[in-house]
Amino acid sequence: MNRVLLSEDRDGVRTLTLNRPKRKNAIDAELWAALADAFRAAADDRSVRALVLTGAGGAFCSGADISTPDNGHPIYRMRALTDVALLLHELPMPTVAKIDGVAVGAGWNLALGCDLVVATPGSTFSQIFARRGLSVDLGGSWLLPKLVGLQQAKRLALLAETFDAKQARALNLVTWVVPETEIDAFTDDLTARLVAGPPVALAQNKALLNAGANLTLREALAGEAAAQGLNFATADAPEAFAAFAEKRDPHFTGRWTVHRPPARGAEGSANGDESHS
Missing domain, CATH: 1.10.12.10 (Lyase 2-enoyl-coa Hydratase, Chain  A, domain 2)
Known part of the structure; x- marks a missing residue:
């Protein structure tokens, strides 16, 4: 697997780890391509009964990496995001986002594209796009109204507030909040139950x-x-x-x-x- 995306298989569970910790796992062109390849591979592998998506170095994902120069037309950059969002959404096996740290912008929507979300109390979340002069992407305009209703989705997108895990759980944007010392064991138990299904x-x-x-x-x-x-x-x-x-x-x-x-x-x-x- 590409060095920016680590992959581990164990007992029917494939864990994909975003691995750009110095950038809080911000997703650049290389990582977008690696995610697309990894999702395609998982979809075609019947030995994978559950998939976990997480981040290295105390962060889940700080969104798309806007610090990397890219002179290409935006339509090509957005095509990479579209591919990843659709591939994740259409994976046949259950998917779990395991979050410890920041999950903002496209990073948060990547997590929301998973079927279940587990987070630690110290995790933080934001639909940060408006603060960057941008609109929501990676499926946020489709996901958010379905998860929280139209009015709360507008609050998330228009104000770009930052939420802690407790607030995100209250909005049904996190499935479970688990202490940092317990999240690995909790996720292992959860995926074992999914694999047994x-x-x-x-x-x-x-x-x-x-x-x-x-x-x-x-x-x-x-x-x-x-x-x-x-x-x-x-x-x-x-x-x-x-x-x-x-x-x-x-x-x-x-x-x-x-x-x-x-x-x-x-x-x-x-x-x-x-x-x-």
Whole structure:
């Protein structure tokens, strides 16, 4: 992995660490490209059951690095941000932002693009864009109204105030606030629970919830019905039912199991069942 973005895999969890601590992990062109590559790689790797995004050196991310000269047209710079935001949003596995320190501007919206956010009490947050003569980006105009409602989103964007973790939690912009000494263990436990879940069903839940806010009830119900069809075609639903009956914990794999009759004249098992992983 690129030196500005560290990657570690352990027990089904991939941890990506923004690694520009001298710049409080501000994201330059190299780091934007590394994030895009890392998200694409994670999306294609079925061994990754959960993804954690964090920062090195006592900061999460201080936003886009505006100190680096860039003579290119802004449309190309914004394309890099757009790619990262969409790739993160569309990752099939659950994603967790682990924040200790500053998370401002695009850095905060990068965290909000994750499914769950864990922060320490000393963390600070700001939609700082207006103080820089800019408007919100990295999906902030879409994320904030959905998370806090339109009026509070306008407060965040127009005033560019700085919030502590307690205030961010009160606005539903942080899922949990955990002491600094406990955040690693808390995140490890959280991701272990996510990894133990049914991967296909979790991916379907995530996609349904992401899309649901923009759908009619009829459209949402149709999406739910289609998703359940996919879930029942895996080994996980029968495994859950069996585990419940046997009073044990289920073991979910996401394995695709299809039962269908063989083609006419084909040789095979007597009942024609086929199982595909």
